[in-house]
Amino acid sequence: MRKVKIFDTTLRDGEQTPGVNLNSQEKLEIALQLERLKVDVIEAGFPASSPGDFQSVKTIANSIKDSSITGLARAKESDIQSAWEALKQSAEPRIHVFIATSPIHMKYKLKLTPDQVIEQAVHSVKLAAQKFPHVQFSAEDASRSDWPFLVKVIDAVIDAGATVINLPDTVGYTMPSEISKLFDYIGHNVSQIDKAILSTHNHDDLGMGVANSLAAIQAGATQVECTVNGIGERAGNASLEEIAVALHIRSDYYQASSGIHLKELKRTSALVSRLSSMNVPGNKAVVGANAFAHESGIHQDGMLKHKETYEIITPELVGATSSAPLGKHSGRHAFKEKLSELGFNGSEEVLQHIFTAFKDLADKKKEVTEDDLYALMTDATDDRSKTTYEVDALQVSYGTNQMPTATITLSLQEGEELIEAGTGSGSVEAIYNTLAKMTGQHYALTDYKIQSINGGEDALAEVHVKLQHEGIEQLGRGVAHDVLEASAKAYIHAVNRMIARRKHQAGEKTKVG
């Protein structure tokens, strides 16, 4: 059985999803979960792209031990230097240098001749290899590049020190049989291909991301790049969970396996969905809510008689069962144990905060599931030093013939308390009008999404909002047993993050000035 390395790029290409913006703490939380999932390489970001990304990559590189950490860099000295500064403390420093090789990108975007591209690629890989023991080179838009030219580039960068060669289908243009031929061609025509790992990276513009990844693996790729839930630029990247499960279920066909801890898939998907505010569609393969649901009579009959009639993947395989090991009579020890099993590694103060929220919930809800605990954990692990406002109390008065009125108490970081009332045409609008008055800013609400965790009448509500103010867009999320409380918390979460971002930007400007 061939081993296929999983290179996860949720924190880099995944974060390029329009509207997704993860802070350092959220990125670290995802990285810790990717480590538990046993991905081989985590692409933690693009250090030269912003001070925030630089810091996230550095923090992740210093915290994760069981997966290799890498960062993206253009074929440019300053990007490579920045990646080195962020990654030098990691266990196995690894860089990902890229430059485009297709005629359209070279001519119009880079404004370079093919020879100049080879020269820049070789120069950059040599520079990178002086610092990093592992250098990955990507020929951006490889699938629309001239194949003999690709061979020339790849031979030259392997000579310069590249140890991994990645051939991305950057715009999701190629088809499975074509990518198969491309990998086969490269395998047979690059004289030194045995010195490097061959990698595939596919986008989903034509819905072929996973199919192309599997075809490339069949044709010789031993590394596959993907993201959790398939998030990413435009239509997204090939989805990690679909590739890992396809390799497992059809190992007879691919004769290859990943080392992914499949039982962690559902949990990883839920975490990424929550932190990125990107809902997982119900019919999404492997991790969607309906992936193991059987609706029609003939199917249910078949399942009752013999599960394999309609089930090729068991929910247990991917950790999709929800258990309720904790209840209102559970104590702190069992609770702490369970949270650490779920990957919680926060302070005692945050643990106490989650425990109080759990007890409140257990009083109201029949079953507290792992998904509920995950939601409470995510809700509580925001950096409290960056919290300007907190929702202390909320009362909403609503009647069919009456203007909804919200009365809200907010506590401020300094210990002060604000109380205000306001109205709106609906209950949520009344809350948001009141919060706008209290925070003294008019934030435009550009998105509002609500979902229940696990379903059922007593489910937790999770609200995601997007606020816009003076050119900045900010996501926020809130979890509560009540939808109105979750709505207020989501709004305040976005406001707090917006304020923290502005303070950070002002700090950066002062440093530069």
Ligand SMILES: CC(=O)SCCNC(=O)CCNC(=O)[C@H](O)C(C)(C)COP(=O)(O)OP(=O)(O)OC[C@H]1O[C@@H](n2cnc3c(N)ncnc32)[C@H](O)[C@@H]1OP(=O)(O)O
């Ligand atoms: C296929 C991919 O996913 S590639 C990764 C894409 N990810 C991102 O772009 C996310 C983060 N990006 C950013 O924050 C910014 O684009 C930055 C910081 C990287 C660069 O910002 P700016 O310096 O303002 O440049 P801008 O983004 O406008 O243009 C990109 C420049 O890089 C050049 N460039 C693009 N790719 C490469 C490359 N692989 N190697 C060298 N130069 C490159 C472009 O030709 C352009 O150069 P020019 O300024 O001489 O015309």
Ligand SMILES: CC(C)C(=O)C(=O)O
């Ligand atoms: C940077 C490269 C690998 C990329 O994301 C792409 O080409 O899609």
Ligand SMILES: [Mg+2]
């Ligand atoms: Mg990409």
